Amino acid sequence: MVITKRGLIVSATAAALTAVTVTGAGLHLSQSQAFFQESPKELVDEVWQIINRSYVDATFNQVDWETVRQDYLTRPYTNKEEAYTAIQEMLEQLGDPYTRFMNPEEFKNMQIDTSGELTGVGIQISQDEETKQLIVISPIEDTPAFSMGIQARDAILKIDGQSTEGMDINEAVSLIRGPVGTEVTLTIERVLNEERGTKETQDYKIRRERIELHPVRYSYQESPMGGVGYVRLTNFNAIAAEEMSDAIKDLEGQNVSGYILDLRSNPGGLLHSSIEIARMWLDSGSIVSTVNRIGEMDRQSANGRALTNKPLVVLVDGGSASASEILSGALRDNERAVLVGTKTFGKGLVQSVRGLGDGSGLAVTIAKYLTPNGTDINHEGITPDVAIELTEDQQKLLRGDRTLIGSAQDPQYTKAMEVLRQEIATARARRIPAN
Known part of the structure; x- marks a missing residue:
């Protein structure tokens, strides 16, 4: 879901199936942007501090969060891409697919998801907390994915032939999205009978469209x-x-x-x-x-x-x-x-979604x-x-x-x-x- 606050977007969106609140200075780049670009280590520490203050589990899912900080702040970072990678690695230790870092493009896409219009195939996805598989929450009605027969709880095994094993939600969304009129092939695994454990795997070639969401x-x-x-x-x-x-x-x-x-x-x-x-x-x-x-x-x-x-x-x-x-x-x-x-x-x-200084964003499970x-x-x-x-x-x-x-x-x-x-x-x- 998403809450709007001071021009920011807080989201419990179903794209990641979360309830979210957005806080911070706004969606525009702040005056600290140049500072973060010059000192990417400060961005890593800012993310660590937000988790330390806000994360829902005071034990950080049994992770020694202080030791994590010492580890990642002793590393050298020459550019923001290295900082982005370090932040993603740091957050993965929480074992929480809904606490995630978004680069500027991914953060912008998250905002689009709640605006009433998007470009893509019309599915919203999550990540199974145990298997780590990418799971379809639901296809959106009157979209290409819905028409092709994609169903809630389908597992996405591949995107255009690329395995989704170990892939986070942001990367998957980026691969599934694309220019209007182009196609993406999703390899779907579907449980046919849960008691018997029978499944089927099928490729779905889906044409991307601009989707206006009249709910x-x-x-x-x-x-x-x-x-x-x-x-x-x-x-x-x-x-x-x-x-x-x-x-x-x-x-x-x-x-x-x-x-x-x-x-x-x-x-x-x-x-x-x-x-x-x-x-x-x-x-x-x-x-x-x-x-x-x-x-x-x-x-x-x-x-x-x-x-x-x-x-x-x-x-x-x-x-x-x-x-x-x-x-x-x-x-x-x-x-x-x-x-x-x-x-x-x-x-x-x-989840609370915060805009960071360089235009990136952070979703944190807070409650x-x-x-x-x-x-x-x-x-x-x-x-x-x-x-x-x-x-x-x-x-x-x-x-x-x-x-x-x-x-x-x-x-x-x-x-x-x-x-x-x-x-x-x-x-x-x-x-x-x-x-």
Whole structure:
């Protein structure tokens, strides 16, 4: 997710599937840029100091951080590229794929990811903390990767024939991105049956495109219980809250009886966007809290300005991550919505993204976030109230024709309508006085 602060971007973006806060002097190069270029060792020490002050684990994942500093500050650095390499090596010792250094180009790309427009194939990736494999969090709807059939939790083994073993997220993103109209080949490993351990490997040649991310799609749908508002939210970018507000207001004007909010395959995005959207559905109650190595550092709550109080069902799956889990967790814990689908991805760490003096950037895991009931969903995910899996054939059908998502041919949507019908009936019964 991403928070904007003083012109900086803080991100829990799903590109790395993190919740992030950006701090520092800004995205423009500071007056210290020349100093860092002349003394790259100072940049190495600055990064060490930020980790020392802010990292979520006071033991630094059982690493002697003081010894690390002594090691890297006794080395000679003749240019900033050598400093960049040293910083990356230093951070790797933490064993945390989400605490990462970004060179100026990579930092700029991270900012683009949250702007509502990007160039690429339309996937957001993470790194498995145990296997270190690069994992697809989710393909973004209406993008080349989505159309080609890339799925959440696919492992990327190669990029244009280059093995991704030992490759960090930044390098992978740089290789996958490229000029509009060019192609990239991703070698994908997919688990077919987790219990049996069966897998398949396949190459996907994908054409890069300029992708405008309009995150909200909605419609008024007739049902036996009256009109239903179906709202699909595909990511939490800079315009998501505005588009969500417009959708709810339009559907309220059509006097719908209830809502289905579809967060399936939504990999996350800006933290402040998820909080704003939660407040559109919640009139009161806590939304999310963040806890650092000292204790609770922040708690966000509803502000009494909900746009609707009508029954709500939320659709989630294994591609619902980060900001999606904050929103669905807040709605479920406050008994505002019923969750339908499959268990969510399970990403509950918060990163702070800082602009450094030479235009590079640093993402640091500074905290974890908890749902209102205090649930830590990192690695665990959120289990829906009503579980319903899609078969492989059903998934292929929906991927092949996105117009079927949110239709009678979408089994999870059909189940959500059944649950919503019950919720609407219960709500109406409460309003009828007993004789």
